[in-house]
Amino acid sequence: MAVADNDASHAGQAAPDLLIAGAGVAGLWLAVKAARAGLSVMLVERGNPGGGASGGFLGALMPHSPERWNGKKDFQFRALIDLEGEIARLESETGEYCAYRRVGRILPLTTERGRITATERIAEARTNWGEQFGYEVHHTPARGDWPNIVRAPHGIVHETLSARVSPPGLLAALLHSLALMQNVDLRLGTSVVDINPQEKIASLSDGSRIGFGHAALANGVDAFPLIAKLTGLPAHSMGGGVKGQAALLDAKAAPDLPLVYDDGVYVIAHENGHVAVGSTSENEFDEPVGTDDRLEEIVKQARRLCPLIKEASVIRRWAGVRPRAVGRDPMLGPIPGAPGVLAMAGGFKISFGIAHRMADCLVAEITGEAGPETPQSFSVAYHMAKAARAQVLQ
Template identity: 45%
Template sequence: MATAETASYDLAISGAGIFGLSVAYAAIKAGLSVVVLEKAHVGAGSSGGVLGALMPHMPARWNPKKEFQFQALACLEDRVRRLEAETGHDCGYARCGRILPLTTTDKLEHHLERAQESKLRWHPEKTGFSYVVEPVGSRSDWLSANAAPHGIVYESLAARISPRAYLAALAGYFRGHGTLVEGAEVTGFDADTSSVILGNGRSPIKAKGLVVSGGFAAFDLIEHLTGERIGRGEKGQALLLEGTGLEDHPAIYCDGLYVVPHANGTVAIGSTSDRDFEDDTPSPERSGELMARAMNFCPQLKGRKVLSDWAGIRPRCNKRDPLIGRLPGHEAVFAATGGFKISFGIAHLVADALIAEILGRDADHPLPETFRPDHHFGRNRLDADT
């Protein structure tokens, strides 16, 4: 029987996070033979978090990125239900909706305008997704009325998912249809021999192409391959609380934090974003800050037991948007990284579009130009967003 070292694949993927496993799933569905090479283990990076907030951009100043994300969020439930049927795994998905507090008259007026624009952008008559300004005191059994002196926004496009359960379902499907090798660090690609180079003296893997999708560490490999540094890591931190009785509440976004109830009787709180960090371990001080801030606007969290804390380094491209597509100077090396806070909501459509590109086909939902390599490399890289 062939092993990973002796077999030959159509595609190798570096990284078993949400982008890497979604690309692997799409590649298998397209009929490709695939190997996923993961430096540590499935979900070892920022994809292994606890928050699971699938939140849309605001329906204002509409652009191709927001349209792409809207389409991704709109079809994600169908994708998840198909994966659950294929694997028997429950991904913890629900269209939970989201509450946003209105703290000033300016914000009230601004969101009234957004509510009007949502009718044009979200097509509520067809999709059922609404963005509505509700009066003072609305939903105060969940969000403190004191935190919303000018009312709230309630929008129904937002959803939640269990990041770890979703990854487990994708990995479970892939293990049955492809080859997953954990503890294998990708360090390069030899185009002459169509070989993926591995660290620690491991034998190369034969593959016609490589997708670099290893979280923030992917930026090191991309720099090695292209000579350009196009992204960085930012540390995020979150908490998981006991949440019995809160399962059916919507998510809240307030004071820069999300509170997301999950179907398994937990509530996730997060997450922070720190450019300067020393490691990827949770900070007790940060955890205390998260809890205090969340209880301030969500009193039902008081007295809830903290089940676990989490921290991880998320990949953020200098140009903010993800990097998806063929790397400059390489015919057979592609990237899918830098999703930062929106990865779980768009990964399935990103994967579809990338596999379509690899196969020379048109994608059903083309990638925004700001996701493409031309936006991230060369002269455009020098005009990095901050």
Template identity: 45%
Template sequence: MEKADNPRPVSGQSSCQLLIVGGGIMGLWAAVHAERRGIDTIIADAGRLGGGASGGLLGALMPHMPDRWSDKKQFQFDALVSLEAEIATLEAATGLSAGYRRSGRLIPLPKPHLEKIARRHCEDAERHWQAGERRFHWHVLDGPPVGGWIEASAGQSGFVHDTLAARVAPRSLIAALVALLRRAKHVRILEHATVAGLDPDRGTAAIGGENIAFNRCILAAGHQSFPVLQGLTPGLKQPLGQPVKGQAALLKADIEPGLPTIFLDGLYIVAHEGGHAAIGSTSENRFDDPASTDAQLDALIETAREIVPILGDAPVVERWAGLRPKAIDRDPMIGRHPDHPRLIALTGGFKVSFGLAHRLAEAAICIAGDTDCGFLLPESFAISGHIATASR
């Protein structure tokens, strides 16, 4: 994306090479990659940067199961491994901690047949979880590898301990990304700036009362991206995506920050810095109030207290709810819109966005600049595939 490509603004109009709509984890990483490449960029968010679903509590970075290997699982593996260096670079540049730690994951095995399945995955992990000289493992153990954390009775048939999983403090990572961008040379930030009109063919947008001319636009507005894309895509018979409500909680307890994340039947218990444990999350396709918490979260907290005794009387310091974007095919949605080539989608990533966002954002920037990013995106991520599904 060369400087000569800058659109010529009319009187009273700002211009940029690249407009990023949405300042969540996807949009922020896209802006960071744009800054690295010297691309004249505006990033706009209807609220404050990172104030939506990206500003949650959980931060679990969990790999797919190592069996039935695919291009999607390889992409996620590469992203999870590369995120470590990306965050180290970010922390060095800002002096801020992102709360990242490769602390691993514990999966209790309550029934005998699950133990047999888990042992088969050991070989799968040895085969596929390799990055150069680095090896990550999927161990099956008779009991928990650490004391004072999960109750041994939770895994009557043993426990899986994987060494690839990690965690990040979502708000700390967001804060580091925002801090980097606030002193960026090529990125301008617009907060509390609602997109009132987006015309990708003319290359114009009305944002926060300001008219902006752009050469390319990356739409990274979470679940709010879907109605925009819907309106630009004729012939759809189903929605391109939907918001899914999630509820989570933060507890204060005397725990070590390096304890492995616990995963059991959709429940995550994540040890964070400062003696905090994040618990979540629900997945609600139907809801009345996107910001409220209720008995569904209470049930998760109660289960967590039952299997982790140290959390038994731990006070709840925060309850959180937010709307996460889920594309029609569940996988992330990325790519140039087939009918509007100036518009690049960067959304979806339901439950996997924090582990993939840096790599997806880099791909989106390369798509916008018509350059090779050096890696392939899984076919199931392409916006064209999501559109095809929604057209049936």
């Protein structure tokens, strides 16, 4: 892997098969998958890898609920199954450790209605998840402090499909994998400022102009204005950001504890005994990366939910802005009217579980080889229709 400095002149350089904007979990997986497929890759990152929403520490890999099955749920389900093997491969290729474990998840049931709904979902889970993963309703959790038995007056759901990973561990492994490949050129500290699909040229903030075979916009929340520009829609029509705040606690927790999720609060024990707690969901914010009282409230709720962390000290606070596309599902695939330019954005709250599969879809699009099917609701055209409808309603 070549790492170029900012002022390098790129005149006369061969155009990469694939130019990627953004080195978050999406762009990094895409670079790894494309390079493995033999494509020459240039990965352009404004700051440092993981400098955006991927730079946190939660790493929850949770499925959508098993009822009303659709293309999105199926895509995510298959991605969650494959991720275990994908991570094992990365770890063996690089020697990095991603602290992945399929620990399952507990959902406390706080109402009788919730318990009835959960019981109805058992059969749906068996149909759609198969026999391999459990979805059970129990009267009480296995232990009284994870979650607090008082917070689960109507019992709990315990499912065994969910997993967790260390986000910094995974990013390090992806970067290490890129470093082992000759066909990857990593440009840090440089932004993609414009894409000209007709000439197949990307303009970078260091003044260079890079030709490309394909370009992929995997630059998180900042992908939306670029995609909107390419489609001729208003800058803010294709998606935006939802801020989230999270905290890391030194809890010396057992690494096999299941995730606990209740009413927007996640509690996640990691392999090193740290427990990650999150997250706020803020549609409006002035400070994209600052933490405040809203996080302290989440930490309080998490301590009530899981008394095991009641006294644990907070060792890190963090905030990031999740990319959410206008149609709410991820935005993936060719951008209409911009030949050769692909979107890989809008993973919102589930990118760590699906980015590797999204990358497979785009690599298949470029190489013409077989790949996973992209759900229709992920297509840029689908999101454009949503954006157009939203404009009309305004």
